[in-house]
Amino acid sequence: MHPALSVIAFTTFSGAGYGLAFVLALGHGNPGALSTKIAWFVALAMIAGGLLSSTLHLGNPQRAWRAVSQWRTSWLSREGVMAILTFVPLTLLAAMSIFGDSFSLALGYIGAIMCVITVYCTAMIYGSLRTIPQWCTPWTAACYLAFALTSGTLIYLAFFGREAGTSSNNAWVYLAVVFLVVTWLIKYFWTRNAQAVGYGDSTMESATGLGEIGKVRLLERPHAMGNYLTNEFAFRVARKHLSKMGGIVVLLGVALPILLLLLSLLVGNGFAGFLQVLATISLMAGLFVERWLFFAVAKHAVGLYYGGEEALVPAK
Amino acid sequence: MTILPASTNKKLGLVIDLDTCVGCHACVINCKEWNTSGYGTALSDQDPYGANPTGAWLNRIHTFEVTPMAHQSKPKGQGVGEVIGTAGEARVVHFPKSCLHCEDAPCVTVCPTGASYKREEDGIVLVDEDKCIGCGLCAWSCAYGAREMDQAAGVMKKCTLCVDRIYNEELDEIDREPACVRTCPAGARHFGDFADPNSNVSVLVKERGGFDLMPEQGTKPVNKYLPPRARTDLGAGAGFAMPVENTDEAGGLLGWIDRALSGSTRSKGAN
Numbered sequence A: 001m002h003p004a005l006s007v008i009a010f011t012t013f014s015g016a017g018y019g020l021a022f023v024l025a026l027g028h029g030n031p032g033a034l035s036t037k038i039a040w041f042v043a044l045a046m047i048a049g050g051l052l053s054s055t056l057h058l059g060n061p062q063r064a065w066r067a068v069s070q071w072r073t074s075w076l077s078r079e080g081v082m083a084i085l086t087f088v089p090l091t092l093l094a095a096m097s098i099f100g101d102s103f104s105l106a107l108g109y110i111g112a113i114m115c116v117i118t119v120y121c122t123a124m125i126y127g128s129l130r131t132i133p134q135w136c137t138p139w140t141a142a143c144y145l146a147f148a149l150t151s152g153t154l155i156y157l158a159f160f161g162r163e164a165g166t167s168s169n170n171a172w173v174y175l176a177v178v179f180l181v182v183t184w185l186i187k188y189f190w191t192r193n194a195q196a197v198g199y200g201d202s203t204m205e206s207a208t209g210l211g212e213i214g215k216v217r218l219l220e221r222p223h224a225m226g227n228y229l230t231n232e233f234a235f236r237v238a239r240k241h242l243s244k245m246g247g248i249v250v251l252l253g254v255a256l257p258i259l260l261l262l263l264s265l266l267v268g269n270g271f272a273g274f275l276q277v278l279a280t281i282s283l284m285a286g287l288f289v290e291r292w293l294f295f296a297v298a299k300h301a302v303g304l305y306y307g308g309e310e311a312l313v314p315a316k
Numbered sequence B: 001m002t003i004l005p006a007s008t009n010k011k012l013g014l015v016i017d018l019d020t021c022v023g024c025h026a027c028v029i030n031c032k033e034w035n036t037s038g039y040g041t042a043l044s045d046q047d048p049y050g051a052n053p054t055g056a057w058l059n060r061i062h063t064f065e066v067t068p069m070a071h072q073s074k075p076k077g078q079g080v081g082e083v084i085g086t087a088g089e090a091r092v093v094h095f096p097k098s099c100l101h102c103e104d105a106p107c108v109t110v111c112p113t114g115a116s117y118k119r120e121e122d123g124i125v126l127v128d129e130d131k132c133i134g135c136g137l138c139a140w141s142c143a144y145g146a147r148e149m150d151q152a153a154g155v156m157k158k159c160t161l162c163v164d165r166i167y168n169e170e171l172d173e174i175d176r177e178p179a180c181v182r183t184c185p186a187g188a189r190h191f192g193d194f195a196d197p198n199s200n201v202s203v204l205v206k207e208r209g210g211f212d213l214m215p216e217q218g219t220k221p222v223n224k225y226l227p228p229r230a231r232t233d234l235g236a237g238a239g240f241a242m243p244v245e246n247t248d249e250a251g252g253l254l255g256w257i258d259r260a261l262s263g264s265t266r267s268k269g270a271n
Helices: A005-025 A034-057 A061-068 A075-100 A105-127 A138-159 A167-197 A204-208 A228-233 A239-266 A269-296 A301-306 B026-036 B137-141 B179-183 B200-208 B234-240 B252-265
Strands: A214-220 B012-017 B059-068 B091-098 B116-118 B125-127 B189-193 B224-226
Touching: A005 A034, A005 A075, A005 A105, A005 A138, A005 A269, A034 A061, A034 A075, A034 A138, A061 A075, A075 A105, A105 A138, A138 A167, A138 A269, A167 A239, A167 A269, A204 A214, A204 A301, A204 B059, A228 A301, A228 B137, A239 A269, B012 B200, B026 B059, B026 B091, B026 B179, B179 B189, B189 B200, B200 B224
Parallel strands: B012 B224
Antiparallel strands: A214 B059, B012 B189, B059 B091, B116 B125
16 A cells, blocks of 8 residues: 555554643643643644644645544544544643643543544554455554554653652553553554554455466556556555665664663663653654554455566556 | 335336447447537536546446356356357457446445435436535445446536437437437447346346346346357357368369369378
8 A cells, every 4th residue: 555644644643642642641641740731732732733633634625524424333433533522621631731631530531531532533544454364453443552552652641751760650660661562562463463464354266256267467557657546545654674674673672762761760860850851852763654554454345456576566 | 315115106217238339439438429419417527538537437347257167157057059158259348337227226325415306206326416515424325336426517527318208299209218228330229128027127137137236235227238149159169170172173274273272181092
């Protein structure tokens, strides 16, 4: 699948925003503290920014309001509805913190649950597509939820650098490391499944119905040049780039954040906070590459009409 | 509304004969011609005369090569010497592909705006372009690559089964069928109602063993494809090679020519 920058930005930023809002909505952070107020603002800004970015890839964004109408069948519509509804408790909670130094746990629980549902809806846009077997697995929703929680937790941590060295901050660091390990384990299982499943049950033989006769090979494409389908679906990452990108994900998303977080436990107050901010930035950069790969490695059934495993790289 | 109808009164669709199709692309061109000035906005092209032309097409022909396996070279019930292909010898199959107007169309249910819908009266899957936001999710959900985004209008394009022809009383009755069917010089495309078991298309599917594309996707396509017919095995003719003509009677100049041309294959003693 073609990795569109707007969709990558949308899923990573709004996911992290919902993760951060989830942590804050569960009552963490002193509602009167400046850092909590800024964290609430950042959470809402990331969610809103992500949603706005997702409209960039639309052909007719001025009609985007129509997308809330088909929630009965469409995960994309459900995601739109939930995103709007979730703004209600989150904006209220943010306003309570920013203007009133207060917090409501009941409203917080409602907001937190709605954050989870919204991220789940986002994941199911991809997880429900039978045409892409690598996505069509419960691991996809698990990945999106875990990435949202972990990136949200690290961003939360980054806001409380001044408390570094306190036992509460240390507990958050340990929690963040556990989240990182569990999240990337989930991603590892997703990747293992994705590598094994390929095009799923569909083959060039079933796509053409010629399997009864024998082995099918593409002799000639419909048109000499690329088209919307090859640009959108037949995206292929060169193998050398694939392993390089995978390496970057492991380095930025897994190794560096864990190393920096553990290091922050060993050093003094101010510098520890700085290391935690670095760990968060590194994770976000790693997530960006991870999300790029999520799209880039995905094989769409249409590829079977364009040569299957040998599907050509789209014409630039 | 993106909820699929429980059932449709008619099931209009196409039968495409993979045996007859010669891959001339006439249906592709006539489809583009009719639909660029028909239903919805024009089917735009980008850089049409430049180095890298692309554009939205609702019907495309792929060409496949299928190589029969040894154990499949003589299917049951076929005449002596009649095979679907000879093991190891490739056959070329031209493969037209347009929207299959699936009964369980995922492109309809994923649409967030209600722009995609399946008509209850005849089962045709259409896009209401005024509601389409161009998110592309319907194309993602289609296993057949039947939907293409129009890069100029920013809306999704797909085969309408020429809904603006088949009911159009302004046209002569003979023209009230999809443009691709009307134009096919080989008669490889057939249009009809699959809900009627006695329709031309239902009979064709029954008689020729029509099949679904990717049944494992669970989309229940309405359009059906007919397999390439069995044909005489070229190799089977080898036993009937033309016998060498008897030239024993030839004498004189002709005899000398015959001997010279035949070389050692002709016994001199016969003269």
